[in-house]
Amino acid sequence: MKCRAFHMLTVAVAIVVAWSFPAFAQTDPLPSWNDTPAKQAIIEFVGHVTEDGGSDFVAASDRIAIFDNDGTLWVEQPMYVQLAFALDRVKALAPMHPEWKDKQPFKAVLDGDMKALAESGEPGLVELIMATHAGMTVSEFSSIVTDWLATARDPRFKRLYTELVYQPMLELLAYLRANGFKTFIVSGGGVEFMRPWTDKIYGVPPEQVVGSSIKTKFVMRDGIPTIFRLPAVNFIDDKDGKPVGINEYIGRRPIAAFGNSDGDLEMLQWTTLTAGVRFGVLIHHTDAEREYAYDRHSHFGRLDVALDLAATNHWTVVDMKRDWKVIFPFQKQ
Amino acid sequence: MKCRAFHMLTVAVAIVVAWSFPAFAQTDPLPSWNDTPAKQAIIEFVGHVTEDGGSDFVAASDRIAIFDNDGTLWVEQPMYVQLAFALDRVKALAPMHPEWKDKQPFKAVLDGDMKALAESGEPGLVELIMATHAGMTVSEFSSIVTDWLATARDPRFKRLYTELVYQPMLELLAYLRANGFKTFIVSGGGVEFMRPWTDKIYGVPPEQVVGSSIKTKFVMRDGIPTIFRLPAVNFIDDKDGKPVGINEYIGRRPIAAFGNSDGDLEMLQWTTLTAGVRFGVLIHHTDAEREYAYDRHSHFGRLDVALDLAATNHWTVVDMKRDWKVIFPFQKQ
Structure with missing residues (x-):
């Protein structure tokens, strides 16, 4: 009798232990990462900051990790997804704007003249954004984004853009959250272009x-509370705007930052160049066959100064070709 | 033998059930609230949105509740705490600014001339804020706030300001979080004046x-990444700025909003005037004996238009004198 009761107790304890013990202690939490120094650096960092009683321990509430989006979590070639969205919106709205046929930068978009579009520069880009992203309510814009992402496909892989997210980074996001991290996106992209889908795709609300x-x-408006989008820039969350955005919107300093371009330089500096264990990562696009290979001379996601500063600042450079088993979720075995 | 094993199982199940079952099902989650309609409305709302399978069920991720701070979570009389802070800072910094002795609104502060200070109006107030809140790094400002709150006391109760928070609201915050809500502060006050202490005092990170x-x-700066505070307004989170701030900083629409003044009117409209179960609350300061009694004619926290609109919009008005057993934590039995 005693023996049997003891056995039941043992089973019960075993179940409790199995439940308490994180799954990743038994299975690889980053199966799409090759066993290279990059993966080891991630595991080592997480081990240090979560080691209760260790000298590098960080309380769960302070485990803030930030991720750039374009080129860090999903593709940014042959152009930023949001730019593809804006060009499609110009085409969709053109019938209501006959004057666009003769007016740059709209004419360039309608003619498919990418050279003329590039020549319109940043002022042209801002004009495109204002014409396509403003003039409606926030919920109307959210629906427009959601509808577009449900059908628009990229020119090379012929996939939905939300399929062109990086599988190793999805695993990394989940791994950090399983270790008590709160994961944030800090992107130069439009916040209302991302919010409709980041929870579903990345698990970031x-x-x-x-x-x-x-x-x-x-x-x-007629007794209904409404928020309208206006054709005026409010905040540019890029370059030295990223630490400002982190401070303003998150209100505390992250301990880990993941980026892929010079636009992420200041965010990496702000996160890592301080006391305590910090982790900075640059995703280096090195795989022309499976994705794209670009860095110092790219129009989108240029990585130049930050790459030169990586060694000095002890930032981990992820070589996509060398470090990642697969790039996209649909390539998983 | 079987019987004993069965008994063990029963105990095990009982333990699991006891753990799973929220403590508030057995004990009153709002002990500092009298059993009046206000308390019943809160319990009823939470019951509706958490009832799995119920027609008013709201997924935990969408249970966003927002709270004004001044007059809703802590005292705002005889003046906003942040204004008391600014006045103290002017006095502390005066030796480095001999010109302030002859220059308004600084002269008024140094002379203790509240009438002259009031006459300087909003421009004067902005000048005081810029002189005391800018010109240092964000971490320096955080330390200044923390140090001041550790010693400054209010003129009436002679308590630290962080002791002058409303006990019933602390219970409400905890009750909502225990029911899956994510609680946010949406205040007209300075965000960097609140962030150093809201987690410790309210449980809001x-x-x-x-x-x-x-x-x-x-x-x-000398290789050290630094964020400086500049003497220029960035965002005013008050009145019609509150829904804008909610959309910009939170990115989704709350289902419950708690305020106490006309500055919270648009935030209550944005939260409640839409489809689905919504909950809007106004804290009405009616207790001159235990706290303060004010509404339509107060300089700080004027409650006038929003009070008139409460009935039409089905907002719950909390009468502090009638609905609250105690006001402050130090009055608890």
Whole structure:
């Protein structure tokens, strides 16, 4: 009798232990990462900051990890996804704007003249964004984004853009969260272009997405509270805007930052160049066959100065070709 | 033998059930609230949105509740705490600014001339804020706030300001969180004046605090990444700025909003005037004996238009004198 009761107790304890013990202690939490120094650096960092009683221990509430989006979590070639969205919106809205046929930068978009579009520069780009991203309510814009992402496909892989996210980074996001981290996106992209889908795709809820924004205005319209999107820049969350955005929207300093371009330089500096264990990572696009290979001379996601500073600052450079078994979720075995 | 094993199982199940079952099902989650309609409305709302399978069920991730701070979570009389802080800072910094002795609104502060200070109006107030809240790094400002709150006391109760928080609201915050809500502060006050202490006092971490802000700038200073506070307004999170701030910083629409003044009117409209079960609350300061009694004619926290609109909009008005057993934590039995 005693023996049997003891056995039941043993089983019960075993079940409790199995439940308490994280799954990743038994199975590889990063199966799409090759066993290279990059993967080892990630595992080592997480081990240090979560080691209770260790000298590098960081309380769970302070385990803030930030991720750039374009080129860090999903593709940014042959152009930023949001730019592809803006060009499609110009085409969709053109019938209501006959004057666009003769007016740059809209003419360039409608003619498919990428050279003329490039020549319109940043002012042209801002004009495109204002014409396509403003002039509606925030919920209308959210629906437009959601509808577009449900059908638009990239020119090379012919996939939905939300399929062109990096499988190793999805595993990394999940691994960090399983270790008590709160994961944030800090992107130069438009915050309201990301929020409709980041929770579903990355597990990052809207309130943990920081990005660029245009101004908005609250009005009561026929007794219905409404927030309108205005054609004016509010905040540019890029370069030295990223630490400003982190401080303003998150309100504390991250301990880990993941980026892939010079636009992420200041965010990496702000995160890592301080006391305590910190982790900075640059994703280096080195795989022309499976994705794209680019760095110092790319129009989108240029990686130049930050790459030169990586060694001095002890940032881990992830070589996509060498370090990743697969790039996209649909390539998983 | 079987019987004993069965008994063990029963005990095990009982333990599991006891653990799973929220403590508040057995004990009152809001002990400092009298059993009045206000308390019943809170319990009823939480019951509706958490009832799995019920028609009003809201997924935990969408249970966003927002709270104004001044007058909703802590005292705002005889003046906003942040204004008391600014006045103290003017006095502390005066030796470095001999010109202030003859210059308004600083002269008024140094002379203790509240009438002259009031006459300087909003421009005067902005000048005081810029002189005391800018010109240092964000971490220096955080330390200044923390140091001041550790010793400054209010003129009436002679207590630390962080002791003058409302016990019933602390219970409400905890009750909502125990029911899967994510609690945010949405305050007209300065976000960097609140973030150093809201986690400890309210259980609201820095990234869940939305407030007014001044502009900041990132610079590398002698190789050290630094964020400086600049003397320029960035965002005013008050009145119609509150829904804008909610949309910009939180990125989704709350289902419950708690405020106490006309500054919270648009935030209550944005939260409640839409489909689905929504909950809007106004804290009405009615207890001159235990705290303060004020509404339509107060300089700080004026409650006038929003009070008139409460009935039409089905907002719950909490009468502090009638609905609260105690006001402050130190009055608990």
